[in-house]
Structure formats: structure tokens, C-alpha cells
Amino acid sequence: MAFQVGRRAGVADSDAKWEAVNADRAREIETRLRMVGDLHRGGAGLLAGTDGAVAFPLVVSGYSVHEEPALLVEAGLTPLDALRTATLNPAHALGMADDLGSVAPGKLADLVLLDADPLEDIANTTRIEAVVLNGRLLNRTALDALIDQAEAAAAAVE
Numbered sequence: 001m002a003f004q005v006g007r008r009a010g011v012a013d014s015d016a017k018w019e020a021v022n023a024d025r026a027r028e029i030e031t032r033l034r035m036v037g038d039l040h041r042g043g044a045g046l047l048a049g050t051d052g053a054v055a056f057p058l059v060v061s062g063y064s065v066h067e068e069p070a071l072l073v074e075a076g077l078t079p080l081d082a083l084r085t086a087t088l089n090p091a092h093a094l095g096m097a098d099d100l101g102s103v104a105p106g107k108l109a110d111l112v113l114l115d116a117d118p119l120e121d122i123a124n125t126t127r128i129e130a131v132v133l134n135g136r137l138l139n140r141t142a143l144d145a146l147i148d149q150a151e152a153a154a155a156a157v158e
Helices: 002-008 015-041 068-074 079-084 088-093 122-126 140-156
Strands: 111-114 128-133 136-139
Touching: 015 068, 068 079, 068 122, 079 122, 111 122, 128 140, 136 140
Parallel strands: none
Antiparallel strands: 111 128, 128 136
16 A cells, blocks of 8 residues: 555655665665654653654644654653653743643643553554543544544545
8 A cells, every 4th residue: 555655645656666666765764763862862862753864754633743752762762752752842942831841730631541551662652542632532432433534635635
């Protein structure tokens, strides 16, 4: 499927070109992971979701943020540090850590509720049971309905 999507997106017009593109991507990802690990060890503040690029045309914003924590752990961050790139670090970067970025009385909070501990396995960040958004609980059924609506809207424009 990704091959056909890539070909339609103009990424590759032949199997040989697609294989070359994939080899280039693998080297690029390896380099980026090494750089991210070096930046983290050097004390740089990392933020999730900030590095989309045209070099990766099959990376879909929004969905890709669910893959990012695992890549950050692969780069050398702990699961807790990977989670902080999407929570506490952005709050500090925006100068809003008093109001955002962690769960505490008096803070603003949208929450993603998981059915497994991401500190034990960072892949558990994809095991979303519910979301609290603007004080409204969206359970798994409601989230699935939203996904179905988005898929139907996307299919309507194809």
C-alpha cells in the first residue's frame, strides 16, 4: 500500500527508484536519530511534532505524533523524557509551565488516558482508551466515531 501511495505522490515511478528512496530514507532516519540523541545528551530542549519535512512525504501530521515517542526512545531518550517532549517541554518553551504541561490542581489540562503504562513500554502511548478535551470525556467509542467521520470525509475528496 505505501508503495502505491508513494508512487501516486510522485515519490517513485519504478520499483528500483522506490527501493533507492527507501534506502535513502533509512540512512536519513538513522542520521536524524543519532542527531536527536546527541542533542538530548547535550541538554537541548526537544519538542514533539516540530520536525515534519518534505523529505518524508508519507508522514502524516497528527498520526505521526503517535510514532514519535518510540523514535525518541530509539534515539536514546527515556520513555519519560520522550513524553515530556509533548507535555512539559512545550509548556516551558511557551513560558506557560505554570498553567500547562503537567497534571496538577489549578492547571489547564487536556488528557490522553491510556490503558497501559508508557513508562514500561513507550508503544503504550498508542493504547488510547479515552481523551479529556476541554473538560469533555471522549471514550473509545466516541473516538472511533470521530475517526470514522474523518475517514469518510477523506474518502469524499478522493
